[in-house]
Structures are given as structure tokens and as C-alpha cells.
Amino acid sequence: MSIRNLDSLFDPASVAVIGASERPFSVGGTLWRNMRESGFAGRVFPINPKYKELTGQRCYAHVADLPEAPELAVICTPADTVVDLIKQLAKRGTKAAVVISAGLTAKQKQAMLDAAKPSLLRILGPNCVGLLSTHAKLNASFAHIPARPGDLAFVSQSGALVTAMLDWAEARQIGFSHFVSLGEHADVDFGDMLDYLASDPHTRAILLYIESIDQARKFMSAARAAARNKPVIVIKAGRSAQGQKAAASHTGALAGADDVVDAAIARAGMLRVNSLEELFLAAEILTRFKAPIGDRMTVLTNGGGVGVLAADAAAAHGVPLAELGQALKHDLDKVLPANWSHGNPVDIIGDAPAQRYVDALTALAKHPQDTGTLLFIQAPTAIVPSTDIARALIPVIRPEGKAPLPLVSSWVGGPAVAEARALFTQAGIACYDLPEQAVAAIGMLQAYGRNQAELAEAPPAELLHNGSTPDVVRVREIVRQVLASGRDMLTEPEAKAVCEAYHIPVVATRTVPANAVAAGDEAARIGFPVVLKILSEDISHKSDVGGVVLNLNDEGDVRAAAQAMLVRVGKSHPDARVEGFTVQKMVKMPQSQELIIGASIDPTFGPVILFGQGGTAVEVMKDSAMALPPLNAPLARALIERTRVAKLLHGYRDVPPTNLDAVVATLMAVSQLLADVPEIAELDINPLIVNHQGAIALDARVRVSAKQPAGAARFAIQPYPAELSETIDWRGQALTIRPIRPEDEERHRAFLESLDVEDIRMRLFYSRRTMERSELARLVQIDYTREMAFVATVPDGAGGEKTVGVARALADPDNVGAEFGIIVRPELKGSGLGRLLMDKLVRHQRAAGTQQLTATVLTENDRMRKLGHALGMREAPVAGDNSTLELVLDLQG
Structure with missing residues (x-):
């Protein structure tokens, strides 16, 4: 509710x-x-x-x-x-x-x-x-x-x-x-609790x-809003493997419910852990670590053994150790004994006094580009009490008036380090008993950082990487004909036609009758070598039944292969209807990888997209990851990086890096296809062959359903509503009114700083023109399901945009009521811009089914009251407060 x-x-x-x-x-x-x-x-x-x-x-x-x-x-x-x-x-x-x-x-x-x-x-x-x-x-x-x-x-x-x-x-x-x-x-439910706790001052x-999870869009909307405020x-x-369901595609077999949950948690900016122990390790670091998250780690310790344990744990948790630069080593040489480790972990030797710790940490702090996240490990010695070391280090880690160092600590031991550990905890420094726990927490911190980056992305449903427009009409006609014929599986030529319509490169494919001579003749016209495949609505995985033969080099080979294929299929699938063969040019791409890109429908989260290592052994390798649409380029790249095959795609030895842009374009095309064509139920592009030159789909299969399980309306995450953007000629210049985007952050900061303090007080009951980064991010990284902010922009004269006004509405999760606010630049008061923005906002909320718009305003705010009257709003008193009143507009009456 x-x-x-x-x-x-x-x-x-x-x-x-x-x-x-x-x-x-x-x-x-x-x-x-x-x-x-x-x-x-x-x-x-x-x-x-x-x-x-x-x-x-x-x-x-x-x-x-x-x-x-x-x-x-x-x-x-x-x-x-x-x-x-x-x-x-x-x-x-x-x-x-x-x-x-x-x-x-x-x-x-x-x-x-x-x-x-x-x-x-x-x-x-x-x-x-x-x-x-x-x-x-x-x-x-x-x-x-x-x-x-x-x-x-x-x-x-x-x-x-x-x-x-x-x-x-x-x-x-x-x-x-x-x-x-x-x-x-x-x-x-979870959505209600996330909404409540997100703004609860007692909860960090x-x-x-x-x-x-029920009501996926409500859950995702609440989770994304909460994750912007606090961890x-x-x-x-339910991580354990479930029974494999029968599926018409590899994607359907691979898309386990738990993988989809992983994708949803990541996209919502949350962090998933596996145990109660990890739950509190994560809570400790996420609520105490206030610095930017580094992608590498540097260990500072007084003991070689615990340093080695930390390095081993780093390898196990996928946390890279930083390579120390020459300038950093030179600075460490100045303050450390000659026998220090000269590498990472930085072992400052067990006899270190408190000042050596301070000097070493100060040197590391001078080179943040070399060190990343710092892990401090101390084992107690008789040389100096651990408490003295803690007191000496806290001012370095938490310098007054400056940003804190990106440091996590582990005081190894019991009573001897108890007071030191307590001092660090009181200072707000993440602290762990064991090095392995600290490294695991840093790994979680890095995963959390990646998820928070995904949270900030707001891609539209309509976005292809190359800016081209897909032939949606052609695809819808193919789907209509398939469903009208009583089928749900597209033939290979039909599936490839769908890919072509969305600018996914495919190998040209010809169809011939189930006749060996006809297959040989068509192969001769294409040119050798060729690939021969069985064409049957009843056979989805053709290679499993010997329905694919590669590298056929002349007409005789093709005819023999076709005849043998008919015999094999007749024995293994006697009831299968064989429409004929497909013949295509044998594609040979040097130094290439086989990938799979697919889509299926999760019963809870709706359409999901799969990426991974492809080929006939795709279910055996199980190197894949899932993502929720809509995707843009950063989200598509993040999906790729969650797989093992990503390391191969970046190049190795004499193999150059893959053309990742071509893979990203294919992922974004599939995302758009799911948004545009709600009948899509399953899709496989396998293999997608890719190398440094580009990508091409060798095979594709598509299943459709008249129940329309896909479509942007079924996405668990509301896409950026680009269709709501409009540009008009206003006062001799182009005025664009569109939904706000995360990329508007700096423009929005400049807009707020342009406002009069009195205007801010009148509209927002707020006394400052500047905002913290977290507050500003909350204004531009909105969830379009329950919140809408329309910005008005004009050209800034330098090829960009300047924000001149904003109208915002935040609805209850059940969409009964929504609070609104509006503000424009001081020089545009009385220009009619406020009315334009409010008209846009009212139309949108009315179409969204919101019952009522309300705003609390100061009684002295005559301009806002006048605008409210012009829009047909009524005024209502606020109980116990004579300084404010409520403007109310009934939208559905």
C-alpha cells in the first residue's frame, strides 16, 4: 500500500x-x-x-x-x-x-x-x-x-x-x-518496509x-529509493540449484530464478550476501567506510604472516592488490627500515614503534592513485601497546576538516588489542577481528560500489547503441503471422529476420525444400564452404540431433550431408515435421569467441537478459550473467564484466581485444526488442561470433506468446520515459520540457545555486542554495514509477543545456496522492514558465492514475497561491499551523 x-x-x-x-x-x-x-x-x-x-x-x-x-x-x-x-x-x-x-x-x-x-x-x-x-x-x-x-x-x-x-x-x-x-x-511487505526505513532517522x-518477492516493480521501486539513502x-x-525446466532455448534453461534475483539486487543498488556472518561484515563496512571505493587494495601490516593471509584472501575474493609505484616506494624507503617488504603487502616489520605506523600511512596517503583501498593489519607486540598505535593513527585516518582515508582495519588478537579496536570503532573506522574478514568486507564494498553505479543509470526503453531505428513494423508482422499460423517458435530464417530488423548482424541464410539436390544447388550459388541445417518447427536445438553440419566444401558433400541428416532426424524424431534445409555461408572469423545473448521471462521480475560464453556446451560451462532491462551502454558493459569470458574478450597473448562495442550494441538491441514487442517470450542468439573486427549471429531462435509476457510495461524497472520529452518555441528560443536524468546533476546544481534564498524558502522551506552530493543525487536519480520531475531547459550558448525550471511530484506507492513542488529561475518569474511546467505535471499525473495533487505552501507565498487558483486548486488549512496552507487538486473527478 x-x-x-x-x-x-x-x-x-x-x-x-x-x-x-x-x-x-x-x-x-x-x-x-x-x-x-x-x-x-x-x-x-x-x-x-x-x-x-x-x-x-x-x-x-x-x-x-x-x-x-x-x-x-x-x-x-x-x-x-x-x-x-x-x-x-x-x-x-x-x-x-x-x-x-x-x-x-x-x-x-x-x-x-x-x-x-x-x-x-x-x-x-x-x-x-x-x-x-x-x-x-x-x-x-x-x-x-x-x-x-x-x-x-x-x-x-x-x-x-x-x-x-x-x-x-x-x-x-x-x-x-x-x-x-x-x-x-x-x-x-518488503516494499512498504523499505519505504519506511529509508527515511527513518534511527536506521543507518x-x-x-x-x-x-511479490509485486516486482513495487519492490524494485522501493529498493532503489532506499538504496540511494542508506545501505x-x-x-x-534459495541459492541451491533447482530442477532444470524444459525450455525451448538455452537462455530458458540457464535463467535460474536465483540468477535473476542477483540481477535485480545489483540493479537496485543493494548488496547480496550469503550468511549472517557476511551480513554484519557488510553492515560494518558499508556504514563506516566514507571514502570513495577503490578498485585495488594495499595492505599495511607489522607482520609478514598476516599480510600473506590477507593477500591469499584477496585472491579468493577477487580483490586486486595494487602495484606500488616508484614514487611511493621512494617515500616509503625514507621512513621504513631497509628490510621492509618493498612490495604489497607493505610489511613495516614487527618492531615498529607508533611513529613508524604514522609515517608509513602518511606516505601511502600521499599516493591515492597507487594504493586504492587501504587495509591496516596490526598484531600485538611487546614493543609498543596497540592502544598507543591506535591513538597515533586516528588523526591520520580521520584528519579534521579533510576527507577520511579509504581505510579498513583488522586488530588481530584478543585482550591486547581490545582497547585499540574500540578506539577505532568509536572513531567510525570499519574494524574486523581477522584479516580474512576485512578482505571479504572490502570485496563486498567493491561489489556494492558496482551496484550503486548501476543504480544511477536510467536508460530509456528506446535506445540503440548506434542510434539507428529498428524496423518494428516488420517484426510485428512476422510475429503476427507466426501466431496466426498456430506456432509459437519462429523458424531460423524468421528469427534472423527479427535480428536484422534490429540491426544485429546475421549470416545470410537461404531456405530450400527437404531435397538433397536442391540443397547442393543452393550451396553452389552461395559459394563454398557452407553450413547445412535442418529446418523444422519441432526441432529447436538442431545440433543435438545431428541437424547441423559445418565446413561442406562442394555440392557432393552437401547432398551427402543432407541425405544423412534426413535419415538421422527421421530415426531420432520420427514425428517431427521437416520443412526443408537452411544453407548459409561458413563464417570464419580468426581469433574469435563464441558468445550467447538471450532473453526470457521471469515469473516475478518479467523480461530478463542473459549474456555469457556461447556454443553447444553453453549449459555445461554455465558462464553467464543476467540483467534486467532496459539497458544502456554502461549497464551492458557491467553485464559483460560479470562473466568469466569477459577476461578473454579483453585480449590475451597475441589475441587482440574484442570489439566490445558490437557486443554492447547487440545487448541494447535485445533490450529494445523486449520493450517494443511484448509477444517475445524467449530469445537466443547463439553463437554470436565476435572478434576485434565485429560480431555476427550464426544462429537465432525466438519463441513468442500471445499472452504478451514482455513489453516495457512488464519491465521490473520503469525505463526513462523519453517519450514525455517535448520541445516548443518559447520566447524566441527552443524550450525543452523533459523528465530529469542522472546526467542533469551538475546542471541542477547550477540551477539551485542561481535561485534566491527567499525563493528556496518559499518553495522548499529550505535555507541553503547549496546541497550535499547525496541530496543532489537524490533529486536527479529518481524512480519514474512513483516520482516524476520535469525540467525545463534552454540552449546555454555553448552547445549544451541550461535548466531554467523544475516541477516535481512524489506519489504514494499506491498512487492515491502525490505531493508536488515547482520552482523557476528568478529572472523568469511571471513569464508563464511555471504554468507550462505545472500543466505538463498535471497531465502526467492524471494519466498515471494519481487521484490528488497536494502541496504545502507558506501563506505569504502569493505567487504560488495565484498559480494554484489558475490551475483549479483549492486551499485547505493545515491543522495547528497558521503559517502554511495546503493546495489541493483532484485529478480524476
């Missing part, structure tokens, strides 16, 4: 426990005890007709008997009582409920939601452990122990994991802001345990 009334769930003024009991070890008894012992300062009401009082407090028989409406209710009564209780609570005005009860039928769950909806009563559960909100001292759960206060939020689909995590974290003294068991998430990182770390159950 949205975050509405979730404050009542996590920070209520009063709580009713329905089914409260004095029976030990019962759910009702445990819940009542937890609520009473949690230190909750609000009013608590037990409800159970069996008792007159509980633990010295009056107990009420029914909801109707309560002296007031509880803001939150916790229900732990039998399943068949839940619907009626929700009706009673909604009638009383309760804002949220935790339904502990299990065993509700689908009909009961729907009746429960129907009863809650009119009053927007929010429901957590059913069949959940409950929740803990430490800042509110609220324990509305039947967990066996409370949570320590902290700033990590943990949200889980598994109730058992909630209690196990509490126990695990307590032993390690890890604290939480919220602990939430979603249960069957009939109402409050969000930890998720996910078993399944989101995910454990997703």
Missing part, C-alpha cells in the same frame, strides 16, 4: 494485546510479558474475556470495552476470530495491527484486508513473530529475548530466523533499531532476509 500509518505500527501511543494471557509459554502470555517488560511508555490494554485483570491491570473482554481506541493492536487469537477483530478495530479507529495468528485461509485473509482498507488500518502478518522497535521501547513479539538498541533494521520473511538472529546478535552485542517479522505479508542500514543488504534464500 504505502507508508501511511506505519508510524502507528512502530511508534504507537497505545497498544492493545488481544489474547493476552497469564499462561506461561503461551503466545499470548509471552506477548503480554514482553510488552510489559519492554519499558514501553504508552498505554497498554490486555483483552481477554477469560480474565478480569492481568498482572494487576484491568483486562477487557472486548475491543468495544476499551476506554479509547488503541493506536496499535496485537492479535494472537485463533484464525477464525481475526476478521471480526479487524472490523471492530477499524470501527474504533485503530491505525495498525500485528496479526500473530496463523492458519488463515485465503478467503479469511482477503476478508481481513477488505475490513481494514476503508480506514487504512495497516496489518503486519498474519503468521508472524511480531516486531520490536527499540527507540520506542516496543516489543510486540513473542521473541524469547529483547533486541539491543542500535541502528540496524532487520526485516525477515522467516519468523524462525528472527528469533535465531536475535540470539546470534545478542551474543555479539549487536544492536537494532527495528526487528520485523513479515510473516505472510498480506499487507505490509537495512538488512533483509527474503524468501520470495540495503540482502540475504536471499
